[in-house]
Amino acid sequence: MNLSNLLFRTAKVFPDRPAIACGELDLYNYRELAARVLALSGSLRGYFGLRRGERVALFMQNSPHYLEILYAIWHAGLTAVPINNKLHPKEVEFILEDSGSTLLFITAGMDHQILTSNSTKLLQVIDTDSKEYLALFQGGEASVASNDPSDLAWLFYTSGTTGKPKGVMLTHANLLTMSMCYFTDVDTPQKEDSILYAAPMSHGAGLYNFAHVIVGARHLVPESAGFLPEEIFDLANRYRNISMFAAPTMVRRLVEYSARYGSDPSGIKTVVYGGGPMYLEDIRRALDVLGNRFVQIYGQGETPMTISALSKFHIGNIGHPRYLERLGSVGVAQTAVEVRVVDIGGQILPAGESGEIIVRGDTVMSGYWGNPTATLNTLRDGWLYTGDVGALDQDGFLTLKDRSKDIIISGGSNIYPREVEEILLLHPGVAEVSVVGRPSHEWGEEVIAFIVPEAGAMIDLDDLDEICLKHIARFKRPKEYRILECLPKNNYGKVVKTELRRALESER
Incomplete structure (x- = not known):
């Protein structure tokens, strides 16, 4: 089924429900949104003459126009290529060229002359604040161009921290299955809800639009x-029943703001967090300050938002004898996927043993765009090999250890940086931490911890040693602590450990 059918179904059944809002202003109801999508789809096919399967890129800030462009692309039988608006022009240029995008939608202020100078297939750049964009709604409507669920819907480019980004091919069927998992494993949206797009709509936040379109909820762009x-607390108090996706760094900022200013969190229904590690101490503080409004998801672009989930029930089940262990996990396999932990030979490991996490199900990508070698390396015998290391307990709860490339092997023993990071965050003066391995002639690798202190905090390094020795084996203790003002992060808020390793290598 074509994803645009979700919108048109809701527009028929609940036409007067508010669909798109910007700040405190409702812009369109579902009837009006559907009409705009039909007109824009007609221009994509009629005025521009785009044919089924062609790629259309969005290099935009979060915008009230974002969803109408996406749904028009799908209704026209085309493929959306959403691009994070914080990417460097050279990264955007690579994605445009690699995807062969024929149109590019931008928001005001984007320097498209730099972006498109070497793109060989791009026909036109359209600013959504321009007269040219408004004119696209004056053409005729078009019937849906494709209803094949195996058609490519979303070409998602990975962050590319270890090389060129790869285009993950997500079909209509992949994204529809992902959306069904939202209802069964993440949250139950209602018509009174609003989904708030504070994280980039080009990524996880935008992927959660489908579940909210299905029920006729409001889509709110700050x-x-x-x-x-x-702004988020103000909008939550105005609209109530706000749901949002947030990276762990965003959750931390919400918590600190509420703790400092006493902001009322009652208008926030659900915060789904993912996209990076949420350390145990951080989620415990978030629960203390904001209450049980959280759901954790674990996924990858290759199986979007859909590997495992830690529900509100489990996050709030403080009476369970293994509560803290579960709170530190990423939950259980989502309904539509199978999850295993395997050794290097692909054999299933017993409960509690660490190995590579692999996933199978209808959410898993069809492959990497134009990259059959990478596809064969990642998709094997129907399973997605994630490159992440984790362990499943006897109840099916999955705990992430690290990316396989981040494991430190010291003296023949595996050390998982996240385990050390969790312990160092117990120190009240530590705001952020990242642990990497440094080559060592004696041990193979040794543990180095990069620490960002809380504002105004003075950290005694002996205290850090004492905390480590109290909680983890001596061989896991960092050989050196380095104090930084901030950690290097990519455009998605993830710590780029390769830069930390590179800094250490430059000293050799």
């Missing part, structure tokens, strides 16, 4: 087009 804690 006036800032981004993440401002004060």
Whole structure:
């Protein structure tokens, strides 16, 4: 089924429900949104003459126009290529060229002359604040161009921290299955809800639009087009029943803002967090300050938002004898997928043993765009090999250890950086930490910890040693602590450990 059918179904059944809002202003109901999508789809096929399967890129800030463009692309039988608006122009240029995008939608202020100078297939750049964009709604409507669920819907480019980004091919069927998992494993949206897009709509936040379209909920774009804690609390108090996706760094900022200013969290229904490790101490503080409004998901672009989930029930089940162990996990396999932990030969490991996490199900990508070698390395015998290391307990709860490339092997023993990071965050003066391995002639690798202190905090390194020795084996203790003002992060808020390793290598 074509994803655009979700919108048109809701427009028929619940036409007057508010669909798109910007800040405190409702812009369109579902009837009006569907009409705009039909007109824009007609222009994509009629005015531009785009044919089934052609790629259309969006290099945009979060915008009230974002969803209408996506749904028009799908209704026209085309493929959307959403691009994070914080990427460097050279990264955007690579994605445009690699995907062969024929149209590019931008928001005001994007320097498209730099972006498109070497793109060989791009026909036109359209600013969504321009007269040219408004004119696209004056053409005729078009019937849906494709209803094949195996058609490519979303070409998602990975962050590319270890090389060129790869285009993950996600079909209509992949994204529809992902959306069904939202209802069964993540949350139950209602018509009174609003989904708030404070994280980039080009990624996880935008993928959660489908479940909210299905029930006729409001899609709310902040006036800032981004993440401002004060604005989020204000909008939550105005609209109530706000749901949102947030990276762990965003959750931390919400918590600290609420703790400092006493912001009322009652208008926030659900915060789904993922996209990076949420350390145990951080989620415990979040629960203390904001209450049980959290769901954790674990996924990858290759199986979007859909590997495992830790529900509100489990996050709030403080009476369970293994509560803290579960709270530190990423939950259980989502309904539509199978999850295993295997050794290097692909054999299933017993409960509690660490190995590579592999996933099978209808959410898993069809492959990497134009990259059959990478596809064969990642998809094997129907399973997605994630490159992540984890362990399943006897009840099916999955705990992430690290990316396989991040494991430190010291003296023949595996050390998982996340385990050390969790312990160092117990120190009240530690705001952020990242642990990497440094080559060692004696041990193979030795543990180095990069520490960002809380504002105004003075950290005694002996205290850090004492905390480590109290909680983990001596051989896991960092050989050196380095104090930084901030950790290097990519455009998605993830710590780029390769830069930390590179800094250590430059000293050799």
